Amino acid sequence: MRPSGYLELLIVAVLVVLAALFPLVGSNLHIGVGLDMMMFAALAISWALFSGPTHYISLATAAFYGLGGLIVAMGMADYELPFWLMIAVAALAGGVLAALIGLATLRLTGVYFVIFTLGLAEMIRNLVSWIQNNFLGSHGFLIFSDFRDQHYYWMLLAVVAVVYLLGWVINRSRLGFALRIIGNDETVARHVGINTAMAKVILFTTTGFFAALVGAIVAPRWSYIEANQVFSPHISFLVVIMALLGGTTRLWAPIVGVVPFLLIWNWINGNLPNQSTLFIGVAFLLIVYVLPHGVVGRLEQLRSKIREGRS
Amino acid sequence: MLDILVSGLLLSGTYALVAMGLNLQYGVARIMNLANGEVLVLGALAAFWLYTTRELNPYITVIAAALAAFAGNWLIYRFLLTPLVRRAKTQGALEVDSILATFGMSFIIMGVMFSIEGGYFAYKYLSEPISIIGSTTSVNRVIAFLAAVGIGGGLYLWLNHTRTGVAMRAVSVSTEASGLVGINVPRMSALAFALGGAVAAAGGALISTFITLDASIGVVFTLKALIIVIMGGVGDIRGAIVAAVILGVVETAVATLIDPGLTLAAAYLIFVLILLFRPQGLFGRRTT
Amino acid sequence: MSPTGTPILRVRGVTKRFGGLVAVNDMSFDVGNHEMVGVIGPNGSGKTTMMNMISGVFRPSAGRITMRGRRLSGMPAQNIARVGVGRTFQLVRLLPGLTVLENVMAGAVFGHSRRWGGDAVDIAHDMLDRVGLDAMADAPVSALTYIDQKRVELARALAGEPEVLLLDEWLAGLNPTELETGIDLIHALRDEGRTVILVEHVMDAIRALCDRCVVMSSGAKIAEGTPDEVLSDREVIRAYLGDDDA
Numbered sequence: 001m002r003p004s005g006y007l008e009l010l011i012v013a014v015l016v017v018l019a020a021l022f023p024l025v026g027s028n029l030h031i032g033v034g035l036d037m038m039m040f041a042a043l044a045i046s047w048a049l050f051s052g053p054t055h056y057i058s059l060a061t062a063a064f065y066g067l068g069g070l071i072v073a074m075g076m077a078d079y080e081l082p083f084w085l086m087i088a089v090a091a092l093a094g095g096v097l098a099a100l101i102g103l104a105t106l107r108l109t110g111v112y113f114v115i116f117t118l119g120l121a122e123m124i125r126n127l128v129s130w131i132q133n134n135f136l137g138s139h140g141f142l143i144f145s146d147f148r149d150q151h152y153y154w155m156l157l158a159v160v161a162v163v164y165l166l167g168w169v170i171n172r173s174r175l176g177f178a179l180r181i182i183g184n185d186e187t188v189a190r191h192v193g194i195n196t197a198m199a200k201v202i203l204f205t206t207t208g209f210f211a212a213l214v215g216a217i218v219a220p221r222w223s224y225i226e227a228n229q230v231f232s233p234h235i236s237f238l239v240v241i242m243a244l245l246g247g248t249t250r251l252w253a254p255i256v257g258v259v260p261f262l263l264i265w266n267w268i269n270g271n272l273p274n275q276s277t278l279f280i281g282v283a284f285l286l287i288v289y290v291l292p293h294g295v296v297g298r299l300e301q302l303r304s305k306i307r308e309g310r311s
Numbered sequence: 312m313l314d315i316l317v318s319g320l321l322l323s324g325t326y327a328l329v330a331m332g333l334n335l336q337y338g339v340a341r342i343m344n345l346a347n348g349e350v351l352v353l354g355a356l357a358a359f360w361l362y363t364t365r366e367l368n369p370y371i372t373v374i375a376a377a378l379a380a381f382a383g384n385w386l387i388y389r390f391l392l393t394p395l396v397r398r399a400k401t402q403g404a405l406e407v408d409s410i411l412a413t414f415g416m417s418f419i420i421m422g423v424m425f426s427i428e429g430g431y432f433a434y435k436y437l438s439e440p441i442s443i444i445g446s447t448t449s450v451n452r453v454i455a456f457l458a459a460v461g462i463g464g465g466l467y468l469w470l471n472h473t474r475t476g477v478a479m480r481a482v483s484v485s486t487e488a489s490g491l492v493g494i495n496v497p498r499m500s501a502l503a504f505a506l507g508g509a510v511a512a513a514g515g516a517l518i519s520t521f522i523t524l525d526a527s528i529g530v531v532f533t534l535k536a537l538i539i540v541i542m543g544g545v546g547d548i549r550g551a552i553v554a555a556v557i558l559g560v561v562e563t564a565v566a567t568l569i570d571p572g573l574t575l576a577a578a579y580l581i582f583v584l585i586l587l588f589r590p591q592g593l594f595g596r597r598t599t
Numbered sequence: 600m601s602p603t604g605t606p607i608l609r610v611r612g613v614t615k616r617f618g619g620l621v622a623v624n625d626m627s628f629d630v631g632n633h634e635m636v637g638v639i640g641p642n643g644s645g646k647t648t649m650m651n652m653i654s655g656v657f658r659p660s661a662g663r664i665t666m667r668g669r670r671l672s673g674m675p676a677q678n679i680a681r682v683g684v685g686r687t688f689q690l691v692r693l694l695p696g697l698t699v700l701e702n703v704m705a706g707a708v709f710g711h712s713r714r715w716g717g718d719a720v721d722i723a724h725d726m727l728d729r730v731g732l733d734a735m736a737d738a739p740v741s742a743l744t745y746i747d748q749k750r751v752e753l754a755r756a757l758a759g760e761p762e763v764l765l766l767d768e769w770l771a772g773l774n775p776t777e778l779e780t781g782i783d784l785i786h787a788l789r790d791e792g793r794t795v796i797l798v799e800h801v802m803d804a805i806r807a808l809c810d811r812c813v814v815m816s817s818g819a820k821i822a823e824g825t826p827d828e829v830l831s832d833r834e835v836i837r838a839y840l841g842d843d844d845a
Binding site for chain 3: 174177178180181183184185187188189190191192193194195196
């Protein structure tokens with residue numbers, strides 16, 4: 001609807017190309033950090049696609065991410081299937097899981113959804129461990145791959161670009177408009193003729209699809225995969241914090257949260273590893289009490305205040 | 312079979328107590344407190360720490376932890392949550408804010424507990440076997456159950472037969488109408504929130520005598536309490552008790568018959584069934 | 600008295616129970632094409648519950664509601680909106696994060712007509728113009744006065760091009776000058792030949808606007824007819840004023 005939409009897309013395309021050149025000049029250490037940033041950017045943007053307009057706080061990222069990783073690991077290690085096939089299977093599985101969760105919980109209020117997603121990764125981890133202990137006899141998978149960090153970086157960058165483009169299309173579609181209305185007042189949304197459950201399930205499925213895809217792509221990097229690692233609940237919380245810290249009013253806003261948070265997070269894990277839990281807590285409180293609309297939301301507020309002041 | 316029933320029932324006593332506390336916090340103060348489990352673990356940590364370093368009887372800690380948690384939760388509600396209640400334009404906005412804020416608190420409490428004790432809170436107190444209707448269990452489990460029943464029963468009577476208790480129930484039905492008839496809603500909400508915290512901490516100290524906890528386990532208790540509240544129906548104490556019994560027995564059954572690693576999965580399965588078939592709770596009426 | 604012309608909406612034996620309470624009891628009435636029907640009655644007589652059943656907030660416990668022979672009762676609210684029932688709410692419900700124009704577009708995009716793009720923008724502008732608010736199209740809804748908010752809500756309902764429009768106490772809470780403007784606005788809708796069901800307490804409005812009235816008391820229909828007929832009906836007077844005064 002906005003005429004500047006295509007300009008935005010052009011700028012993003014240029015930035016993606018520049019980002020793609022980065023591994024050619026950066027050191028291995030920098031590429032490693034860049035890879036993490038790409039991973040969280042993909043997760044946070046796709047998370048915000050659903051949670052931004054609807055205000056449903058999803059903590060299911062770890063579940064999808066872990067599922068994706070596990071499926072790739074299993075396929076490659078036990079059945080010697082190709083990586084490319086397995087990431088497709090993993091992403092689809094993530095989408096299906098998300099659709100099922102969405103159908104069961106999204107008709108209800110936000111609290112049920114948060115509670116459900118909160119324990120989901122933990123439950124899947126328990127189930128997988130149990131299956132492995134009782135039926136498979138092994139606890140983990142060894143994966144061999146020729147990929148190096150820059151390859152993961154490029155694949156994740158491609159995911160970021162695709163998620164962004166998809167978000168851009170959705171924002172300009174009926175579906176995007178429907179989600180904004182749902183986020184404002186779900187009762188009104190139903191009475192103007194929106195199938196609210198369907199809209200939410202579609203978006204949540206998208207989120208699940210991409211989180212599983214990201215988990216699948218980085219799986220070979222672990223070399224040895226165990227359920228206990230890939231389903232670590234931390235990733236869900238980190239994604240929520242990064243996205244909300246940046247803001248969800250713009251497609252690119254989560255990135256504004258991803259970059260600084262990840263740098264601080266890495267520093268804390270390197271220097272004060274025992275305080276990382278405390279730090280997550282402080283970050284949550286910071287979002288609620290200081291930056292309820294994220295950094296980008298705060299900047300937009302300031303900008304409109306300055307404009308009002310002028311006129 | 313009888314063993315499962317007995318130990319399931321004994322476990323459910325504490326579950327019901329904790330769920331009752333969460334019910335007060337969500338039903339009256341309208342705050343979905345996701346730090347509830349951490350408060351419980353904090354109570355357990357206090358009992359463990361005071362017993363191992365000062366040899367203090369854990370049952371004294373139960374009382375002390377309840378009082379301390381009451382004060383702490385009162386302050387949290389008064390200074391951290393009240394601003395959120397004030398700024399919230401809709402119930403939905405308050406829900407999101409309170410979820411994020413209490414998440415933050417849960418991580419902070421967890422971080423603090425890690426720095427006090429990074430390992431398991433393992434100690435032995437009154438773990439002698441005792442036989443109840445042909446099934447063997449331990450003394451501390453029985454005491455925890457009786458204490459939970461006592462505290463819960465007292466709370467129930469208080470809610471139904473005192474002026475303040477009835478006022479609190481009125482707030483849970485409608486904050487607006489209660490305000491109109493002269494009930495001090497912010498005060499009642501703070502009181503309910505503080506009571507909920509006190510009950511959780513007491514439950515944690517009780518549980519610590521027979522279950523070994525660690526600093527990161529709080530979220531599991533939050534989940535269980537939430538599942539019980541939703542299964543029983545928000546604000547429905549009778550429902551919460553039945554739900555707690557169901558959860559306690561099912562968990563014990565799954566742990567003994569199949570695998571202890573699957574208790575959470577079992578709790579989840581119950582949760583999904585409730586969401587799909589009775590989202591209004593076991594005894595609740597469907598409202599629109 | 601039956602409606603003029605063929606009925607477009609039929610309500611047959613509709614009952615709604617909430618637990619032991621019967622909010623609406625065995626209601627039946629028809630609404631003709633191009634007809635303006637008032638639903639009146641004392642507070643708590645079940646009018647809003649009746650509206651909520653037509654628009655799909657509640658499912659009737661018994662009975663059926665049909666529009667042009669198609670069964671509405673049991674359909675979810677969004678489908679009823681698409682079939683062609685538009686509504687406003689007793690307490691205005693606008694979308695605070697959207698502009699005035701976008702609020703109205705919501706009706707055009709997802710309602711009965713399902714327009715998109717420039718088409719939806721055009722009709723939203725037309726409807727804002729229709730209620731006299733096009734100048735405010737780009738304003739945030741927080742900048743609106745109460746009657747303007749009601750106008751936006753009406754424009755949103757109209758933008759879906761509904762076949763039947765439900766106005767739930769649309770005139771409530773307006774001051775005397777605003778009331779006059781409001782009545783004129785609805786009168787203009789009537790002149791366009793729209794089919795409208797209106798729940799109202801303002802008797803002047805009922806007299807000025809309605810072709811026919813259905814009177815409810817304690818959940819049941821106690822009278823039906825032209826406004827003059829029903830307002831002089833003994834039972835209606837008794838329902839409003841109590842037994843002693845009749």
